[in-house]
Amino acid sequence: MTSKPELKGRPELRGRAARLAHLLPTGRAQAARTPFVLLVVLLLGGGLIGLLVLNSALSEGAFRLDDLQRETKELTDEEQALQRDIDAYSAPDALQHRARELGMVPGGDPAFLGPDGKVKGVPSAASAARAPLVLAPEALATATAPLPSPRSTLPSPHATTTPGR
Numbered sequence: 001m002t003s004k005p006e007l008k009g010r011p012e013l014r015g016r017a018a019r020l021a022h023l024l025p026t027g028r029a030q031a032a033r034t035p036f037v038l039l040v041v042l043l044l045g046g047g048l049i050g051l052l053v054l055n056s057a058l059s060e061g062a063f064r065l066d067d068l069q070r071e072t073k074e075l076t077d078e079e080q081a082l083q084r085d086i087d088a089y090s091a092p093d094a095l096q097h098r099a100r101e102l103g104m105v106p107g108g109d110p111a112f113l114g115p116d117g118k119v120k121g122v123p124s125a126a127s128a129a130r131a132p133l134v135l136a137p138e139a140l141a142t143a144t145a146p147l148p149s150p151r152s153t154l155p156s157p158h159a160t161t162t163p164g165r
Contacts, residue, residue, distance in 0.1 A: 105126050105127050106126065106127060107126050108123065108124035108125050108126050108127070109121065109122065109123060109124045110123060111123035
C-alpha cells in the first residue's frame with residue numbers, strides 16, 4: 001500500500017475525511033487572509049472619515065442657512081417698514097398737506113380740447129388764497145428783502161423789447 005505524505009501537524013485521514021481535507025486551505029491560504037483584512041479595515045476607516053467630512057459639511061451648511069434666513073427676515077422687515085413710509089407719504093392727506101407747505105393751491109376747473117380743436121368746458125383760475133410760503137434754508141438768507149408785488153412783475157412801458165424774443 002502506498003502511503004500519502006502526512007500534512008504538517010495533521011493526522012492521516014481516510015475515506016471521506018481525506019477527500020474533504022483536500023478542500024481545507026493550507027498554510028499559504030492563511031497568508032492571503034491578511035490583505036483582505038487590511039482592505040476591510042481601510043474601507044471601514046475611509047467610510048468613517050467620509051461620514052465625518054459629510055457631517056461637518058452638512059453642519060456648516062445648516063449654520064449658513066440659519067444666517068441667511070435671519071438676514072432674509074431682517075431685510076423683509078426693513079422692506080415692510082420702507083413700504084409703510086412710502087404709503088404714509090403717498091396718502092392723499094399727506095400729499096395735500098405737503099403741497100400746501102410748498103405753497104401750492106388747488107387748481108380751477110379744467111378745459112379740454114377736442115380732436116377737432118374746439119375747447120370744451122370753461123376754464124377757471126386757481127383760487128387766489130395764498131398759503132404760507134415755505135423756503136429752503138439757503139433761500140432764507142435772500143428772502144429778507146420784501147417779495148415783489150404782482151404789479152412789479154409786469155414789464156415797464158419804457159422798456160424796449162426786441163421783436164422775435
